[in-house]
Amino acid sequence: MATASTSDFLVLDGVAKSYGPVQAVHDVSVRVAQGEFLGLLGPSGCGKTTTLQMIAGFEAPSAGQILLEGRALAGIPASKRNIGLVFQSYALFPHMTVAENVAFGLEMRRVPKPERQARVARALDLVHLTHLADRFPRQMSGGQQQRVALARALVIEPRLLLLDEPLSNLDAKLREEMQVELREVQRRVGVTTILVTHDQQEAMALCDRVAVMQGGRIVQIDAPWRAYDAPADPFVADFLGRSNRLLAKLDGGAAEAAGHRFPLPAPLAALRGEVALAIRPERLRILPAGQPGLPGMVHSRVFLGGFWLVRVETPCGDMLVTVQNTGTPPAEEGAAVALDWDAHSLRRLEAVA
Amino acid sequence: MSASRFAPAALSAPAVLALGVALLLPLGGIALLSFQGFDFDKGIIPRWDLANYASLATDSLFLEALARTFRIAVIVTVICLAIGVPEAWIIHRMAPRWRGLMLLVVVGPLLVSVVVRTFGWMVLLGGNGLINQGLRALGVPGAPFRMMFTEFAIILGLVHVMVPLVVLAVWASLGRLDPALARAAESLGAGRLTAFRRVVLPNIMPGILAGALMVFCLSASAFATPAMLGGRRLKVVSSMTYTEFLNTLNWPLGAAIAVLLLLAILAVTLLWTRLVERRALRRLGVG
Numbered sequence: 001m002a003t004a005s006t007s008d009f010l011v012l013d014g015v016a017k018s019y020g021p022v023q024a025v026h027d028v029s030v031r032v033a034q035g036e037f038l039g040l041l042g043p044s045g046c047g048k049t050t051t052l053q054m055i056a057g058f059e060a061p062s063a064g065q066i067l068l069e070g071r072a073l074a075g076i077p078a079s080k081r082n083i084g085l086v087f088q089s090y091a092l093f094p095h096m097t098v099a100e101n102v103a104f105g106l107e108m109r110r111v112p113k114p115e116r117q118a119r120v121a122r123a124l125d126l127v128h129l130t131h132l133a134d135r136f137p138r139q140m141s142g143g144q145q146q147r148v149a150l151a152r153a154l155v156i157e158p159r160l161l162l163l164d165e166p167l168s169n170l171d172a173k174l175r176e177e178m179q180v181e182l183r184e185v186q187r188r189v190g191v192t193t194i195l196v197t198h199d200q201q202e203a204m205a206l207c208d209r210v211a212v213m214q215g216g217r218i219v220q221i222d223a224p225w226r227a228y229d230a231p232a233d234p235f236v237a238d239f240l241g242r243s244n245r246l247l248a249k250l251d252g253g254a255a256e257a258a259g260h261r262f263p264l265p266a267p268l269a270a271l272r273g274e275v276a277l278a279i280r281p282e283r284l285r286i287l288p289a290g291q292p293g294l295p296g297m298v299h300s301r302v303f304l305g306g307f308w309l310v311r312v313e314t315p316c317g318d319m320l321v322t323v324q325n326t327g328t329p330p331a332e333e334g335a336a337v338a339l340d341w342d343a344h345s346l347r348r349l350e351a352v353a
Numbered sequence: 354m355s356a357s358r359f360a361p362a363a364l365s366a367p368a369v370l371a372l373g374v375a376l377l378l379p380l381g382g383i384a385l386l387s388f389q390g391f392d393f394d395k396g397i398i399p400r401w402d403l404a405n406y407a408s409l410a411t412d413s414l415f416l417e418a419l420a421r422t423f424r425i426a427v428i429v430t431v432i433c434l435a436i437g438v439p440e441a442w443i444i445h446r447m448a449p450r451w452r453g454l455m456l457l458v459v460v461g462p463l464l465v466s467v468v469v470r471t472f473g474w475m476v477l478l479g480g481n482g483l484i485n486q487g488l489r490a491l492g493v494p495g496a497p498f499r500m501m502f503t504e505f506a507i508i509l510g511l512v513h514v515m516v517p518l519v520v521l522a523v524w525a526s527l528g529r530l531d532p533a534l535a536r537a538a539e540s541l542g543a544g545r546l547t548a549f550r551r552v553v554l555p556n557i558m559p560g561i562l563a564g565a566l567m568v569f570c571l572s573a574s575a576f577a578t579p580a581m582l583g584g585r586r587l588k589v590v591s592s593m594t595y596t597e598f599l600n601t602l603n604w605p606l607g608a609a610i611a612v613l614l615l616l617a618i619l620a621v622t623l624l625w626t627r628l629v630e631r632r633a634l635r636r637l638g639v640g
């Protein structure tokens with residue numbers, strides 16, 4: 001077969017996996033470009049790990065095929081695929097030091113000792129762990145173990161790097177630091193990477209594109225900002241950040257909800273009847289009561305540092321609003337307010353029958 | 354503060370007491386008995402010396418039985434590890450629904466009395482037993498072979514009894530092992546066998562060593578299997594003790610033999626935990 005173009009570096013074509021009656025993965029198709037950082041994002045149990053394990057060679061697909069650099073992977077054992085893997089549990093070898101852990105893959109490849117040591121040193125330097133080379137994994141913090149796992153997977157110069165929820169065992173602050181570091185390392189090494197996560201913030205922060213999965217299927221593949229801005233369906237809208245639902249009566253160009261009439265953006269102008277619209281919390285504005293807008297009452301407000309999260313009760317249901325922290329608190333709990341937004345912030349979720 | 358300091362001692366007192374009465378009292382009795390004398394007409398003579406031990410030290414029959422006992426125990430332990438460790442690993446890697454069934458098959462024999470199982474081996478191994486009949490039917494030259502009343506028969510019978518213990522001990526440490534470890538090794542280029550040898554094996558060493566010690570001690574002190582498959586002449590230390598107590602009725606001598614066996618096993622156990630086990634555990638950071 002001809003060498004694949006760089007945009008078809010890894011191809012999953014109609015890949016499915018069933019365990020007896022349980023269909024873990026249905027018909028997943030995706031093309032990953034060389035050097036790309038792709039996120040597999042979805043709730044727990046949606047088939048992310050199974051997909052990753054099929055690429056790594058630990059599970060055989062029940063249907064479809066996986067091509068790496070234009071060649072089918074079927075029948076090639078995991079040990080011959082040259083794919084780096086970082087597990088959620090890190091899976092560091094407890095009886096080996098950090099340096100021995102990192103050297104393991106090179107030893108398996110019979111890399112001569114001097115070169116092996118040089119490459120281990122370089123890999124440890126990449127993740128800033130040179131000073132801990134002789135420690136055992138149990139003597140290290142979660143973040144350090146995570147970096148050892150990364151170095152161990154990268155030192156073999158894999159064709160593909162697979163990360164299965166690599167940061168989910170770290171506390172919030174460390175997770176943010178590691179995100180930056182992971183992104184940096186991936187850029188520097190340039191290895192094609194697939195990250196599995198259930199954390200939308202993590203996927204959006206790290207990935208060039210995210211594939212949002214639900215129930216064993218990919219429901220949308222897009223750049224994170226585009227998937228966030230134009231979710232393909234209500235599930236994606238909800239999963240990627242928060243979203244408010246607004247049920248409105250459309251009558252050509254304008255809409256009405258709970259007695260409040262508002263204009264529609266051009267793409268929705270032709271719609272008629274009852275339609276579920278979606279709007280992000282950061283696109284809503286809180287105005288004093290009496291101003292034109294959807295009337296409501298502040299139910300609660302939570303201070304989150306950079307911004308406030310305000311829940312407003314309206315005749316159309318509760319609406320979440322994020323308000324930039326400018327030094328003055330937003331309207332108090334119990335205050336009557338009105339909600340306003342720009343027409344172009346509205347998205348259509350689905351037609352309601 | 355002072356109440357809680359004594360609480361552990363107070364709470365464990367009943368168990369300690371029960372253990373003391375059930376174990377130490379009979380053992381103490383045996384130990385005392387081993388210093389006394391014996392006469393065929395007068396029975397036990399109340400005296401205190403090391404005459405029994407002195408006579409055993411030069412008794413070639415006893416020394417031969419002692420050597421045989423330990424030889425058999427070592428061979429049985431090695432064979433049980435060679436069978437039980439891979440067996441546990443293979444069952445561990447099976448699909449969940451097969452796993453439970455296979456474990457039951459392995460452990461099942463433990464539910465049948467050792468005596469019954471040993472009778473089974475007697476039926477199979479006899480001069481006219483199933484194995485020899487089969488070999489003769491196949492025209493194997495030299496058949497029938499003498500298998501009953503050999504060390505081979507004793508080892509076979511003991512291995513059959515002990516393998517499940519190794520499987521269970523190793524199974525327990527496999528359960529504590531991160532299943533991702535073997536996969537991590539494979540993703541780094543190790544074949545299945547290498548992944549097992551380099552990554553899985555060192556991490557289940559505590560279970561293997563505990564299983565080995567258990568099998569060794571039980572084999573060295575086993576009575577029913579060696580007595581039934583070894584016959585009257587092929588004696589091990591525990592069957593020798595039995596003979597002294599019940600046939601010769603020389604209880605003090607029997608007691609001295611029992612004490613020596615106990616001390617020998619104890620010495621091996623201590624050496625094993627000191628030298629082998631502690632080193633393996635220290636590497637894993639649990640010792």
Ligand SMILES: Nc1ncnc2c1ncn2[C@@H]1O[C@H](COP(=O)(O)OP(=O)(O)O)[C@@H](O)[C@H]1O
Nearest residue numbers: 019022023024043044045046047048049050051
């Ligand atoms: N070995 C297996 N046997 C049976 N069912 C499995 C197995 N592995 C995964 N599953 C099922 O497949 C589905 C997807 O699992 P998984 O890929 O682990 O999801 P995720 O990683 O997205 O949380 C789940 O419903 C899970 O119960």
Ligand SMILES: [Mg+2]
Nearest residue numbers: 045048049050
């Ligand atoms: Mg998972």
